[in-house]
Amino acid sequence: xxxxxxxxxxxxxxxxxxxxxxxxxxxxxxxxxxxxxxxxxxxxxxxxxxxxxxxxxxxxxxxxxxxxxxxxxxxxxxxxxxxxxxxxxxxxxxxxxxxxxxxxxxxxxxxxxxxxxxxxxxxxxxxxxxxxxxxxx
Amino acid sequence: xxxxxxxxxxxxxxxxxxxxxxxxxxxxxxxxxxxxxxxxxxxxxxxxxxxxxxxxxxxxxxxxxxxxxxxxxxxxxxxxxxxxxxxxxxxxxxxxxxxxxxxxxxxxxxxxxxxxxxxxxxxxxxxxxxxxxxxxx
DNA sequence: GATCAATACTTGACTAATCAAGTAAGTATC
DNA sequence: GATACTTACTTGATTAGTCAAGTATTGATC
Numbered sequence: 001x002x003x004x005x006x007x008x009x010x011x012x013x014x015x016x017x018x019x020x021x022x023x024x025x026x027x028x029x030x031x032x033x034x035x036x037x038x039x040x041x042x043x044x045x046x047x048x049x050x051x052x053x054x055x056x057x058x059x060x061x062x063x064x065x066x067x068x069x070x071x072x073x074x075x076x077x078x079x080x081x082x083x084x085x086x087x088x089x090x091x092x093x094x095x096x097x098x099x100x101x102x103x104x105x106x107x108x109x110x111x112x113x114x115x116x117x118x119x120x121x122x123x124x125x126x127x128x129x130x131x132x133x134x135x136x137x
Numbered sequence: 138x139x140x141x142x143x144x145x146x147x148x149x150x151x152x153x154x155x156x157x158x159x160x161x162x163x164x165x166x167x168x169x170x171x172x173x174x175x176x177x178x179x180x181x182x183x184x185x186x187x188x189x190x191x192x193x194x195x196x197x198x199x200x201x202x203x204x205x206x207x208x209x210x211x212x213x214x215x216x217x218x219x220x221x222x223x224x225x226x227x228x229x230x231x232x233x234x235x236x237x238x239x240x241x242x243x244x245x246x247x248x249x250x251x252x253x254x255x256x257x258x259x260x261x262x263x264x265x266x267x268x269x270x271x272x273x274x
Numbered sequence: 275g276a277t278c279a280a281t282a283c284t285t286g287a288c289t290a291a292t293c294a295a296g297t298a299a300g301t302a303t304c
Numbered sequence: 305g306a307t308a309c310t311t312a313c314t315t316g317a318t319t320a321g322t323c324a325a326g327t328a329t330t331g332a333t334c
Contacts, residue, residue: 001244001248002248002251002252003260003263003264003267004248004251004252004254004255004263005244005247005248005251005252006267007251007255007263007266007267007270008155008159008247008250008251008254008255009177009251010266010267010270010271011148011151011152011155011266011270012152012155012156012159012170013174013196013197014148014152014270014273014274015148015149015151015152015153015156016152016156016197017197017274018145018148018149018273018274019149019152019153020197021274022145022149032290033149034290034291037150040146051312051313052312052313053311053312053313059150060150060153060154060157061291061292062291062292062293063312063313063314064291064292064293064313064314064315065290065291065292066313067313067314067315068289068290068291068314068315069290069291087299087300087311087312088298088299088300089298089299089300089311089312089313090299090311090312090313091312091313107138107142110142110145111138111139111141111142113145114139114141114142114144114145114146115139115141115142117141117145117273117274118141118144118145118273120272120273121269121272121273123140125269125272126140126141126144127140128265128269129144129147129148129266129269130140130143130144130147132258132262132265132266133144133147133148133151134147135257135258135262136151136155136254136255136257136258137151137154137155137158137254169320171320171321188282188283189282189283190281190282190283198321198322199321199322199323200282200283200284201283201284201285201321201322201323202320202321202322203283204283204284204285205284205285205319205320205321206320206321224281224282224329224330225328225329225330226281226282226283226328226329226330227281227282227283227329228282228283
């Protein structure tokens with residue numbers, strides 16, 4: 001097995017383990033890691049608002065995956081629906097006040113876990129890793 | 138967001154995209170990436186044989202996940218069931234001839250994809266990446 | 275050698291996501 | 305302004321996995 005294949009396999013396995021661990025730790029806040037990704041993505045938008053398609057794109061899900069995922073999140077008031085005045089096809093998703101709160105709390109928990117997961121790495125390795133991961137694909 | 142959190146998020150997102158892409162390319166061989174992991178894990182055993190629990194451990198799945206996953210793989214004759222003479226609780230999984238063939242062919246496809254995914258990285262970065270990923274968790 | 279606990283599964287009920295097909299709205303063309 | 309195409313979803317059916325509970329077998333203890 002060549003080095004490229006090895007790195008891809010290692011990456012896949014490492015990430016699978018890692019996200020399961022994140023899932024477990026985020027469950028304290030009543031959300032999954034995928035749901036965290038939604039909150040995270042929305043919170044990075046200045047308007048805290050996005051279309052479902054844009055959201056799907058950014059978290060690597062299909063449009064239908066997003067629809068299914070947002071339904072329970074809306075019931076929990078983590079997000080709100082808004083209409084786009086210009087285009088009635090678009091259903092905008094907005095991060096709610098509650099959603100922002102949950103996001104902040106969850107981020108604290110997640111960061112702690114992330115820090116312990118990367119405890120064996122020094123600062124340089126972490127920076128390098130972010131940089132190199134960005135070059136994949 | 139600190140660097141540790143950032144690297145974990147980047148890792149999760151990169152890997153998610155990556156494995157979906159691998160899934161699509163492996164579908165040419167009629168298997169998913171998870172199924173490839175089974176074949177890969179078994180093929181690395183000298184006896185090409187493992188218990189279901191050991192397999193579950195190695196691919197980060199639950200025992201029941203393994204049971205569900207192996208059923209269709211057995212019907213396709215990718216694997217075979219064997220009994221452990223010493224311990225009747227254990228149901229051994231063996232990589233079949235067909236399974237080895239599919240594994241070899243799938244590996245070719247997967248390696249090509251892995252190479253294109255890591256085309257932007259030089260040899261040193263790849264080695265470094267494998268090394269650093271091993272230190273996570 | 276009976277009993278109790280642990281191990282290695284399997285199964286039923288459920289969740290998360292996919293795909294294919296459908297709907298509704300917008301865009302372009304004649 | 306009708307026709308055809310595209311976009312932004314939503315929904316039904318299916319697949320992959322989880323967890324909790326159940327079964328069978330083994331090992332340990334009295």
